[in-house]
Amino acid sequence: MDAKHATLVHWFRKGLRVHDNPALSQIFAAANVAPEKFHVRPIFILDPGILDWMQVGANRWRFLQQTLDDLDQQLRQLHSRLFVVRGKPVDVFPRIFKSWRVELLTFETDIEPYALKRDAAVQKLAKDAGIKVDTHCSHTIYNPELVIAKNLGKAPITYQKFLSVVEQLKTPKVLQLPEKLSKKALPPKDEVEQQDEAAYDCPTLQQLVKRPEDLGPNKFPGGETEGLRRMKESLRDELWVARFEKPNTAPNSLEPSTTVLSPYLKFGCLSARLFHQQLKEILKRQPKHSQPPVSLIGQIMWREFYYTVAAAEPNFDRMLGNVYCLQIPWQEQADHLEAWTHGRTGYPFIDAIMRQLRQEGWIHHLARHAVACFLTRGDLWISWEEGQRVFEQLLLDQDWALNAGNWMWLSASAFFHQYFRVYSPVAFGKKTDPQGHYIRKYVPELAKYPNGCIYEPWKATLADQRAYSCVLGVDYPHRIVKHELVHKENIKRMSAAYKVNREVRTGKEEDSPEADRSAAGKRKVAKSTGNAAKRKR
Numbered sequence: 001m002d003a004k005h006a007t008l009v010h011w012f013r014k015g016l017r018v019h020d021n022p023a024l025s026q027i028f029a030a031a032n033v034a035p036e037k038f039h040v041r042p043i044f045i046l047d048p049g050i051l052d053w054m055q056v057g058a059n060r061w062r063f064l065q066q067t068l069d070d071l072d073q074q075l076r077q078l079h080s081r082l083f084v085v086r087g088k089p090v091d092v093f094p095r096i097f098k099s100w101r102v103e104l105l106t107f108e109t110d111i112e113p114y115a116l117k118r119d120a121a122v123q124k125l126a127k128d129a130g131i132k133v134d135t136h137c138s139h140t141i142y143n144p145e146l147v148i149a150k151n152l153g154k155a156p157i158t159y160q161k162f163l164s165v166v167e168q169l170k171t172p173k174v175l176q177l178p179e180k181l182s183k184k185a186l187p188p189k190d191e192v193e194q195q196d197e198a199a200y201d202c203p204t205l206q207q208l209v210k211r212p213e214d215l216g217p218n219k220f221p222g223g224e225t226e227g228l229r230r231m232k233e234s235l236r237d238e239l240w241v242a243r244f245e246k247p248n249t250a251p252n253s254l255e256p257s258t259t260v261l262s263p264y265l266k267f268g269c270l271s272a273r274l275f276h277q278q279l280k281e282i283l284k285r286q287p288k289h290s291q292p293p294v295s296l297i298g299q300i301m302w303r304e305f306y307y308t309v310a311a312a313e314p315n316f317d318r319m320l321g322n323v324y325c326l327q328i329p330w331q332e333q334a335d336h337l338e339a340w341t342h343g344r345t346g347y348p349f350i351d352a353i354m355r356q357l358r359q360e361g362w363i364h365h366l367a368r369h370a371v372a373c374f375l376t377r378g379d380l381w382i383s384w385e386e387g388q389r390v391f392e393q394l395l396l397d398q399d400w401a402l403n404a405g406n407w408m409w410l411s412a413s414a415f416f417h418q419y420f421r422v423y424s425p426v427a428f429g430k431k432t433d434p435q436g437h438y439i440r441k442y443v444p445e446l447a448k449y450p451n452g453c454i455y456e457p458w459k460a461t462l463a464d465q466r467a468y469s470c471v472l473g474v475d476y477p478h479r480i481v482k483h484e485l486v487h488k489e490n491i492k493r494m495s496a497a498y499k500v501n502r503e504v505r506t507g508k509e510e511d512s513p514e515a516d517r518s519a520a521g522k523r524k525v526a527k528s529t530g531n532a533a534k535r536k537r
């Protein structure tokens with residue numbers, strides 16, 4: 001490093017984009033004002049150790065690898081590049097602070113406990129080294145801290161309340177691309193690069209994906225370029241946007257019936273603030289449009305809602321010690337969990353969804369509903385934390401706040417309490433795909449079953465099973481539970497658990513375990529149908 005230049009560093013973590021990136025724009029602007037003074041190094045820190053312990057499946061590693069490659073390309077168009085530094089942040093920073101003569105470090109804020117701890121440690125290192133740190137909130141539209149402050153220091157715990165709070169806040173300005181850097185801002189090679197020119201190059205697929213045999217088709221390639229393209233394509237049909245109602249989209253269409261922007265939003269390849277702004281512009285031109293919670297803006301507001309409630313609870317991803325979460329005596333049953341995880345429950349709709357998830361890394365929201373309800377309060381009575389873990393590994397869009405928040409919702413542990421509304425693993429899928437095309441694709445061993453029993457293969461006689469080339473117990477499993485029986489038992493268990501939770505909360509003992517149901521009074525009788533999907537989001 002020459003003694004004349006100091007370095008401005010932007011640290012990418014989420015927010016893997018150059019558009020609408022205030023922390024990146026800050027250092028580009030500062031460097032362009034005084035190019036003779038500053039070098040710029042946008043960095044991503046890759047800790048090789050996480051490849052072993054992090055719950056990330058092959059498809060998501062590929063998504064990240066493609067995203068980093070694309071980010072490097074975007075930065076090169078702005079006369080910079082991405083420096084991928086290997087190591088742990090607490091080891092990396094002391095070295096680069098000194099070696100690069102860092103003057104300013106910027107990054108996007110995060111709410112996850114792991115990230116908060118990491119960032120506090122880095123902030124301290126920077127302070128000790130006399131380095132200025134500036135942070136910006138740009139992963140969400142609204143800053144969770146400000147929402148909580150506006151709500152008098154408490155996270156709003158219902159979606160409607162959340163909306164009423166954020167209506168009082170300004171939406172931040174969406175930033176364009178930063179101006180191209182002056183060529184003078186490109187740093188010369190440091191001592192590490194002098195030893196190895198490729199030291200800061202993006203990781204290759206081989207370096208990130210330890211089990212290439214787990215890779216599925218690359219349906220949703222990673223990166224900002226693809227995220228922006230996908231957003232543009234999703235928004236092209238303005239009438240579709242205006243009429244969008246989530247409950248009317250299909251969980252089992254062969255091509256996605258929703259935007260599939262979630263992986264891009266998760267990694268911040270696409271700015272949620274930009275997506276929101278574009279939606280609002282469309283709705284101005286389309287005055288007759290759907291509303292939250294079911295509209296597309298409503299969907300993005302679910303994301304905001306979960307980020308806000310999660311920001312206020314470090315134990316958001318577990319049942320114990322989680323202020324929002326009811327305590328429910330889930331049971332362990334390893335064989336059932338294994339069957340669910342690998343799409344071998346004997347319920348073709350459930351199995352098709354779990355297999356699509358494993359192969360492609362994305363499943364529709366209502367498909368997530370179906371399998372989450374099935375695992376927890378609907379059928380298997382297994383903890384939502386187990387399901388969360390499997391999703392954590394397999395989803396491209398896995399997100400600490402959204403995964404936990406939605407699992408709590410589906411298991412009626414928090415935010416949603418109509419536990420008597422149970423999805424039928426048979427009727428639900430039939431509504432939008434009576435011919436079972438989706439099952440035929442993802443559970444091909446059942447492909448020859450006729451429409452009449454593709455959702456319920458146990459209804460076929462043995463002779464018919466043979467004729468359809470798929471005998472239950474041999475080529476495809478017998479169903480592991482009888483939904484028509486277990487879901488009723490589970491509703492009773494939920495009722496009892498709710499009663500205990502109420503008693504703990506109020507300190508008053510209630511009369512009978514049925515109190516909850518009678519209190520619910522004229523509520524619809526517990527019934528498992530495809531109409532559980534008559535939800536409000």
Ligand code: FAD
Pocket residue numbers: 246256258259260261262263265266296299300301302303304306363364365366368369372391395397398399400402403404406407410
């Ligand atoms: P669209 O319908 O096109 O919606 C646009 C965007 O809005 C999404 O990309 C997403 O960012 C946001 N959004 C939509 N629905 C929700 C929701 N219910 N909660 C929060 N944000 C929402 N989503 C994740 O991004 N990461 C997760 O880890 C995740 N885990 C989930 C686990 C369970 C059990 C369930 C039921 C849902 C989960 N979701 C998660 C929420 C939702 O299923 C996905 O965001 C959505 O299906 C993504 O598809 P899309 O981009 O086509 O959504």
